[in-house]
Amino acid sequence: MSDVAQKSPEPILEVRGLVKHFPLTRGILIRRGIGAVQAVDGVSFDLRPGETLGIVGESGCGKSTVARLLMNLERPTVGSILYKGEDISRLSGRALKAVRRNIQMVFQDPYTSLNPRMTVGDIVGEPFDIHPEAAPKKDRRRKVQELLDVVGLNPEYVNRYPHQFSGGQRQRIGIARGLALNPEIIVADEPVSALDVSVQAQVINLMERLQQEFGLAYMFIAHDLSIVRHISDRVAVMYLGRIVETGTDQEIYEHATHPYTQALLSAVPVPDPELSRSRERIILVGDVPSPADPPSGCRFRTRCWKAQALCAEVDPPLAVPAEFAAATGPVRHASACHFAEDKGQLVSG
């Protein structure tokens, strides 16, 4: 976390009750609605200046849809996204363009997200075409070269093409493009998932350094809890369109109370042989249910080894569970489970 985050507790982004349902239709001539994919179904969180919120969860749980909603690439079915107190989720035209400058995205796949026919200089400078006020034409080349330097690439490479770079270098190009307009927020959707493990750490270290330097707030999406740990101040765990547990790094990694988070953590390999022997291994069985027809009550109940009748009837709210309401330590954090329980440390610190 940068110093800015510690000094400024006011959220820069407040997401409230975000819902995105994609209608399902049947028929060619006459299209009939036959339901909806509940990709995101009531997600709320805050993001403060300079902090990193990690979002994790299995494939299809709605992470990218949340990212696309924040970027205004999709409109929410219900809910609001407040940027500095103003709902930006239904803006259009010039007002939208002005806000977009401050929220930029870094994509998962550096191989497909960079146009192979554009030079690196054109790619990194592309945001200036959309926002010419950000850099006068005569300054652009210098600005692009500065951006390349900031992300650790040789500024002389400005005329090269993406195929002349490695995966890690390409992701640096994507990050440089994301920084061009000097944004306050970067939404990074699986920014290192397509990279080799050794390169992942370099890109994450770079993102941390840039966060300190520019006071950036990150929403960092990954499907793997071990990847987000290093960079995140807070983590939100998603399952079937909902956040099921959220808390600080310590709360989630050392005192997870939701069975789904515990299962994800217990699948993370640990180098410590003692912890590896002593920790409980939880193997998740079954597939994720269809988001077009989620289970009643707790959405995780069809895969949860602790499920009871109550779980099918009552949807557990995302709140501090009653059994931990009086606790003062890190076990006291929001977890959407009727039978929340602290299983202690499941991964190395």
Ligand SMILES: Nc1ncnc2c1ncn2[C@@H]1O[C@H](COP(=O)(O)OP(=O)(O)OP(=O)(O)O)[C@@H](O)[C@H]1O
């Ligand atoms: N445009 C769309 N139309 C219909 N369904 C969609 C659309 N976009 C996403 N979905 C569905 O919404 C659900 C959530 O998708 P999303 O891409 O947000 O998941 P994700 O968590 O990012 O997954 P992954 O880890 O695989 O990237 C999935 O079931 C997906 O098939």
Ligand code: SF4
């Ligand atoms: S509410 Fe029930 S089904 Fe859901 S996670 Fe908790 S114990 Fe499992």
Ligand SMILES: [Mg+2]
């Ligand atoms: Mg995704």
